[in-house]
Amino acid sequence: MKQTKAVEDYLESIYLLTKLNGYTRVRDIARFLNVKLPSVTEIIKKLQEEGFVEHTPYGEIKLTDEGRRIGLETWNKHKILYVFLKDYLNVEDETAFKEACLIEHTVSEETVEKLQKFLEELKNR
Amino acid sequence: MRKLLSGVKSGKKVKVVDFIVPPHHGVPQYIIRLQEMGILRGDIMTIERNGEFGPVEVEIKGTHLAIGRGIASKIVVEEIDNG
Amino acid sequence: MDKKFDLTFALAGNANVGKSVIFNQLTGGNQIIGNWPGKTVEIEEGFLETAAYKIRVVDLPGIYSLSTYSEEEVVTREFIMKEKPDVVIVVVDASALYRNLFFLLQILEMEVPVVVALNQYDLLEKDGFEIDIKKLEDLLGVPVIKTIATKNVGLLELFNRAVLVGKDRIMPKPILYGKEIEDRVERLMQKIPTLNISISKRFIAIKLLEADEEIEKLVNDKSIIAFAHKLGEELEALHGETIQTILIRERYAQSLQISQEVLKRKKGLAKDLSKDIDDVLLHPVFGFFFLILILLFMFFVVFKLGSFLSDYIGSLFDLLKTPFMSLHIGEKLKIFLWDGVIEGVVAAFGIVLPYIAPFYLLLSFLEDSGYLARIAFLTDTFMHKLGVHGKAFIPLIESFGCNVPAIMGTRVLERRRDRIIVSILATLVPCSARSVIVFGLVATFLGPQYAILIYALDFVFIFLVGLLLNRYLKGTGAGLIMEMPKYRAPVLGVILKQTGVRLKEFFTFATPIIVVANTLMEGLIILNLLPYLEVIVKPFAWILGLPTLATLTLIFGALRKELTLIMLATFYRTMNFSSILTAKQIFVYGFVTMVYIPCVASIAMLKREFGSRVAILVTIFEFVLAMLLGGILHLICEVIL
Numbered sequence: 150m151k152q153t154k155a156v157e158d159y160l161e162s163i164y165l166l167t168k169l170n171g172y173t174r175v176r177d178i179a180r181f182l183n184v185k186l187p188s189v190t191e192i193i194k195k196l197q198e199e200g201f202v203e204h205t206p207y208g209e210i211k212l213t214d215e216g217r218r219i220g221l222e223t224w225n226k227h228k229i230l231y232v233f234l235k236d237y238l239n240v241e242d243e244t245a246f247k248e249a250c251l252i253e254h255t256v257s258e259e260t261v262e263k264l265q266k267f268l269e270e271l272k273n274r
Numbered sequence: 275m276r277k278l279l280s281g282v283k284s285g286k287k288v289k290v291v292d293f294i295v296p297p298h299h300g301v302p303q304y305i306i307r308l309q310e311m312g313i314l315r316g317d318i319m320t321i322e323r324n325g326e327f328g329p330v331e332v333e334i335k336g337t338h339l340a341i342g343r344g345i346a347s348k349i350v351v352e353e354i355d356n357g
Numbered sequence: 358m359d360k361k362f363d364l365t366f367a368l369a370g371n372a373n374v375g376k377s378v379i380f381n382q383l384t385g386g387n388q389i390i391g392n393w394p395g396k397t398v399e400i401e402e403g404f405l406e407t408a409a410y411k412i413r414v415v416d417l418p419g420i421y422s423l424s425t426y427s428e429e430e431v432v433t434r435e436f437i438m439k440e441k442p443d444v445v446i447v448v449v450d451a452s453a454l455y456r457n458l459f460f461l462l463q464i465l466e467m468e469v470p471v472v473v474a475l476n477q478y479d480l481l482e483k484d485g486f487e488i489d490i491k492k493l494e495d496l497l498g499v500p501v502i503k504t505i506a507t508k509n510v511g512l513l514e515l516f517n518r519a520v521l522v523g524k525d526r527i528m529p530k531p532i533l534y535g536k537e538i539e540d541r542v543e544r545l546m547q548k549i550p551t552l553n554i555s556i557s558k559r560f561i562a563i564k565l566l567e568a569d570e571e572i573e574k575l576v577n578d579k580s581i582i583a584f585a586h587k588l589g590e591e592l593e594a595l596h597g598e599t600i601q602t603i604l605i606r607e608r609y610a611q612s613l614q615i616s617q618e619v620l621k622r623k624k625g626l627a628k629d630l631s632k633d634i635d636d637v638l639l640h641p642v643f644g645f646f647f648l649i650l651i652l653l654f655m656f657f658v659v660f661k662l663g664s665f666l667s668d669y670i671g672s673l674f675d676l677l678k679t680p681f682m683s684l685h686i687g688e689k690l691k692i693f694l695w696d697g698v699i700e701g702v703v704a705a706f707g708i709v710l711p712y713i714a715p716f717y718l719l720l721s722f723l724e725d726s727g728y729l730a731r732i733a734f735l736t737d738t739f740m741h742k743l744g745v746h747g748k749a750f751i752p753l754i755e756s757f758g759c760n761v762p763a764i765m766g767t768r769v770l771e772r773r774r775d776r777i778i779v780s781i782l783a784t785l786v787p788c789s790a791r792s793v794i795v796f797g798l799v800a801t802f803l804g805p806q807y808a809i810l811i812y813a814l815d816f817v818f819i820f821l822v823g824l825l826l827n828r829y830l831k832g833t834g835a836g837l838i839m840e841m842p843k844y845r846a847p848v849l850g851v852i853l854k855q856t857g858v859r860l861k862e863f864f865t866f867a868t869p870i871i872v873v874a875n876t877l878m879e880g881l882i883i884l885n886l887l888p889y890l891e892v893i894v895k896p897f898a899w900i901l902g903l904p905t906l907a908t909l910t911l912i913f914g915a916l917r918k919e920l921t922l923i924m925l926a927t928f929y930r931t932m933n934f935s936s937i938l939t940a941k942q943i944f945v946y947g948f949v950t951m952v953y954i955p956c957v958a959s960i961a962m963l964k965r966e967f968g969s970r971v972a973i974l975v976t977i978f979e980f981v982l983a984m985l986l987g988g989i990l991h992l993i994c995e996v997i998l
Contacts, residue, residue, distance in 0.1 A: 162276070165350075168597060169291055169316055181352055183275040225297040232296060235347065242280050242347045265296055272833075301599050303426060303771075307838050309605045310422040312456055315598075322632065325641050327738045329747070329837050335609070336455045338631075340734050342746055342837035 154254045157223045158182070159192050160201055163212055164220030172209045226253040226261045233264060237271075279330060279341070279349040282321050288351035290317050295348070304345060311339055318354070362404065362413040364523045365440070369433060370448035371460055372419030373842045375476045377401075378506040379448055380416040381854040383516065399765075400436070401858070410520060415442065423463040424601070425571050427771050434571070437467055438556045443523035446515065448474045451481040451488060451503075452843075454620060458612035459605075462532055465497070468557030471529050472519045473501040479508070480843070485624045493619045498530040507848045531559060534607040537595060541566065541588040548581050566592075567601050631843045635731070644735050651728075656757065659716045660796075663789060666711030674703045693879055701875030705868045708919055709759065712789035713863065716758035717856045725847035725855075730839060737837045743782070743820070744827030745775045746837035752779055756786035760959045762863050764966060771835045777967060778826045778834075781975055784955040784963075785819045787812065790918035791951050797922050799947040802935045807944060815951050818986070867958045874916035874957050900984055901949060902991035903942055914950055916957050921950050941994035945987055953983030 162181050166173040179189045193210060196202045201216030212220060230249035234240040240248070253261075282288055290313060293305050312335040313319070319334035329340040341349075366383075370376045384403025401416040417436060418429035425431055437445060447464050449457040464471060475488065494501045500518045504511035521527075533539050545562035564572035565585035573582050589600040596603050638644050681695060723729045729751060737747030748769045755763035763783040767776040787795065800808035827834070881887065890912060891905050898908035906928050914921035929937045938946060954976050955963065963972040 165291055169289075181276050224292075228294050229296060231294060242278055246278055301601065304836055304838065306424065306601055306605075307426055309602055310424065310426075310459070311838055311840070312459070312609065314602070314606055314609065323635065323639060327641070328639075329734055329737050329839075331635075331639075331734070331841060335613075337453045338841040338843075340730070340737075340747075340837060340839045340841050342737055342741070344741070345836040345838065 154251075155192055156196060156199070156201070157219060157254055158250070159189075159196060160212070160216050160220035161223040161227065162220075163202065163210060164217060164224060167212060172207075172211075174209055178210070222258050223253055226256065226258060229261050229265045229268075230256075233268060237268060275353050277351055277353055278347050279321075279332075279351050280324070280343055280346040282324060282330075282351060282353060284321050284324050286321050287354050288319060288321065289354055290315050290319070291350045291352050293349055308341075308345070308349075312337070313339070313349070363410045364444070364520065365413045365415065365442040366519055366523065367415045367417055367437065367440075367442035367445045368448060369417045369437075369445055369460075369464060370419060370474075371421055371450065371457055371840075373840060374419070374448045374450040374457065375506040376419060376448040377416060377855065378848075378851050379446075379474060379476065379504070379512065379515075380414060381851065381858070382506060382509060382512055384414050399768075400432070405516075412520075415440075421460060423460075423467075424567075425569060429768075431571060434467075437464075437469055442469070443526065444470045444472055444519045446472050446474055446519055448476050451475045451478045452484055452486075454481075454488065455612055455616040458615055459608050461497070462608045462611060465499070465529050465532055466557070466563055467560045468528060468531065470522045470527050471499045472515065472522050473497065473499055474504045474506075474511075474515050475501050476504045476506050478503045478511075479505045480845075482623070484629070485622055487621050487623050489619045489621060493615070496615050496618065497532070507851060532611060534604070534611065537592065538566075538603070538607060541592065545581075545585055545588065548584060549576070550578075563604070567604055629843060631727075634844055638728070638731055639734060644731075648732060648735055651723075652754065655716070655719050655754075658719065659712055659758065659789070660792065662715045663712035664793075666714070667708055670707040670711060671703070674699075674707055689883070693876075693883055697876035697879030698872055700879075701872035702868070704875060704917060704919070705864065705871045708793075709790070709867070709871070710860070710864075712793075713758045713762075714856065714860060716755075716789075717859045718852060720755065720758075721852040721855045721859075722847050725845065725852060727842045727844045730841050733837065733839060734841070741834070742827070743778065743823035744830070744834040745770060745779055746835060748837065748839060749775065749779045752783055753786055756783040756788060757792075759788050759790075759863070759867075760784050760786065760955060761867055761962045762859065764959065764962045767966075772832070773967075774830050774832045775834050777971060778823065778830060780963060780966065781826060781978075782819050782823055784959050784975065784979065785815065785822060785952055787815060787951050788918065788956075790956070793919055794922050794950050795947055798934055798943060802943055803940055808947075811944070811947050811951060814948060818952060822982075866962070870958045870961055871917060878913055878916055878920070897984060900988040900991070901945055902995065903946060904937070907938060907942070907946065911949065911953065914956075915954055918950065918956050941991075945991050945994065948990055949983050949987040952979060952986070954980045 159178065159182075162178055163173050166177050166181060170177070175189050175193060176186065178184075178193075179186050182189075193202065193204075196216065197204065201213055201219065203211045203213060205211050227249050230252050231245050234245035234249055235242060238245075276291065277288070279288070292315060293308070295302055295305060313332075317334060319332045321330065322333050322338060323331035327343070329342050330346040331338055331340050333339075368376050368380050380401065380403065383405050385405075400418075403414050403416075405412045405414055415436070417433045420427070420430045420433055423430055423434050436442070445464055445467075447461050449461060461471075461473065473493075475490065475493075478488075481488065488503075490501050490503060500522060502511050502515040502518055504515055506512065534542075542559065542562045545565060546558045549558050549561055549565075551558075561572055561576065562585075565576065565582065566589050568586060568589060576582065592603055593600055598606070638647055677699075678695065681699070682691060684691065686694075720729075723732070732750055732754070733747035735747070736750040740747050740749050743749070749767070751769065752763040752766040755766050760783050763786075764780045767779045767783070770776045770779060795808050795811055799811055881890070887909065891909055894908045894912065895905055897911075898905045901908060907925060910921045910924040910928065913924045925934060925937070926932050931937065934943065954960075960972050960976055963975055
């Protein structure tokens with residue numbers, strides 16, 4: 150199962166958009182990530198091949214269970230890393246958000262959970 | 275485009291996408307407070323004022339709210355084009 | 358319920374909707390301020406008498422929700438549940454109907470008789486809208502009265518309707534939420550036994566669903582609470598959001614629907630000048646400049662007016678002295694009574710009042726105009742360094758008048774930790790009494806530049822203490838989430854009334870303390886206990902490099918700050934302070950009086966708000982710090998200069 154950076158980013162976005170609007174279309178993703186439509190279609194095809202999303206008859210993109218799992222996990226990692234960079238390391242907002250987005254692809258969920266626990270203990274000391 | 279509320283320029287309209295809260299820990303008080311003041315996921319608001327420092331002023335549900343920078347940087351929004 | 362009164366009205370609503378204006382208009386000057394037992398939230402109570410009725414009116418705090426976010430919300434709920442007012446008059450800002458309905462719906466959940474005051478209707482019309490009141494009444498199921506409180510419009514009708522509703526206890530019909538929610542509320546309601554506090558079962562059911570801590574404590578039944586949690590989780594699975602969010606969304610959805618049905622545009626959108634004004638007043642550079650200007654102006658007016666009034670009232674009291682002294686009672690008793698009790702009263706009214714009154718007037722003006730929110734806006738980022746948010750700046754401004762109400766004013770902050778930090782800083786801000794000392798002593802005998810230096814040192818000190826407290830006191834400060842009201846022209850009558858209430862509140866609390874403190878001090882002098890005190894004071898005199906007698910005056914300063922100068926003059930029998938103290942000593946003395954401990958009234962207020970432990974700790978903390986810094990200052994002055 151190949152999970153590249155783009156795959157995880159897209160699944161994260163589709164997860165958020167679906168949670169928000171109930172459904173997601175290709176052009177919603179394009180607007181959300183500020184990417185051109187053809188690039189989005191490319192990646193969606195790959196996601197379909199890997200079994201992370203399905204195309205519904207209405208032209209919407211639906212997450213499979215596996216796709217949702219990855220999307221949620223990626224967003225969780227993104228959030229924890231962002232809070233770490235911004236609140237604890239005082240990194241500037243936009244930089245922290247972007248860099249958290251990059252770092253999330255290189256660490257496992259377990260590691261990030263350990264980071265979260267560590268930060269909790271730090272706060273409670 | 276996906277952005278943090280703290281990074282949206284004055285005059286833009288945005289849709290609230292999500293709040294950045296650490297997962298598995300319940301909802302912090304300030305998020306409930308934001309929601310009670312009318313900022314819910316899916317809502318559309320206009321950025322009235324956003325300087326480099328200082329709180330962000332938004333217009334939502336007919337009233338103006340001032341949101342501290344720290345909180346504003348925990349709100350993920352999507353910029354929507356006017357119209 | 359008070360048997361003396363025929364009916365009790367409770368006023369509830371958001372902040373900035375004109376609720377206290379309505380309260381003032383209804384009750385005139387007949388108001389007292391009380392505390393809800395066990396909490397520090399204050400409730401204003403007044404009464405209103407007509408030929409037929411005697412009505413008790415209670416002004417509940419301005420809140421946005423009935424959750425457990427703040428004490429004010431809890432107190433409002435408890436008041437309605439336990440005191441069972443005959444009517445709850447919900448004051449709604451007509452020009453912000455959508456948002457105000459959110460709160461109204463929560464009151465309606467409590468199933469109490471309600472009358473809606475649709476206030477600030479003039480602002481709505483200025484915006485170019487109107488509301489179909491009949492339709493609104495139909496949709497809400499409660500009477501709706503159009504009011505413009507500042508112009509006294511609609512208040513009589515409001516009163517009459519409230520009396521009708523209250524007498525007959527006309528209950529509103531419940532406003533129903535989505536089916537999946539109502540189903541579960543219904544099921545929960547069936548499980549809830551009738552509690553001895555006869556609160557609406559519907560309200561309890563909804564709150565249990567929301568996992569509301571206070572209601573869970575009230576119900577005190579594990580199986581019901583578990584059942585409520587289960588139902589809540591079902592809803593969370595359905596909606597993909599937390600249960601609290603689901604209900605918030607429901608209420609807003611209802612609010613939107615109702616407001617859309619009744620709001621009609623009459624003419625084109627009127628221009629709202631607030632935005633243009635804010636472009637100037639909230640400008641990153643000019644905004645601060647203007648803020649400093651306003652603060653300096655306030656300071657200037659307060660002290661000019663204050664000193665004038667103070668002298669005037671002082672001379673009035675002096676006129677009374679001769680007739681009093683010619684009374685036929687014991688000589689010593691006469692002196693004791695005059696210097697102790699009467700002088701205490703003079704102090705409260707002649708020294709404190711002249712400065713606080715103009716201060717409150719200006720503060721009220723700033724608040725009603727909407728500028729106070731801008732002050733919080735501008736100072737938010739700075740306040741964050743001290744671990745609090747912009748609203749905390751306002752009690753600090755109040756401290757310049759007097760620390761006591763400023764400490765009370767920290768109630769605007771949501772967290773106790775934040776309130777303690779700001780209260781401590783407030784006690785370090787030079788109140789009018791201390792400013793009088795700095796002017797009377799340092800400015801007069803050393804020159805105004807040294808007075809400014811002491812102020813500057815004090816501000817730096819306050820900032821550093823704030824940083825320290827922020828680092829040391831656990832927890833992070835709450836962030837700013839505040840409504841920005843539109844700018845409004847304040848109404849003079851309203852400002853005067855508000856100031857009157859604030860002053861009354863202060864004097865009821867502080868005057869007894871000031872009089873007692875003064876009498877105690879007089880007692881000490883008459884009983885010749887001073888020499889003993891001198892012994893205790895000697896080590897501190899050495900640390901500060903001051904003469905013992907002068908250091909003794911600091912003890913009196915603990916009772917009332919301005920006593921330091923008065924006692925200095927009394928002990929040395931001269932007003933020419935430069936003959937008693939050297940220039941360096943004057944400087945050290947001036948600085949130490951600014952920061953060394955809160956006055957007795959402040960300590961009493963700290964105790965009231967935070968408990969004895971905090972009050973004692975703060976007092977010791979400030980005393981030690983002041984001695985330390987005073988000693989260092991003394992050293993610097995002697996060695997280096």
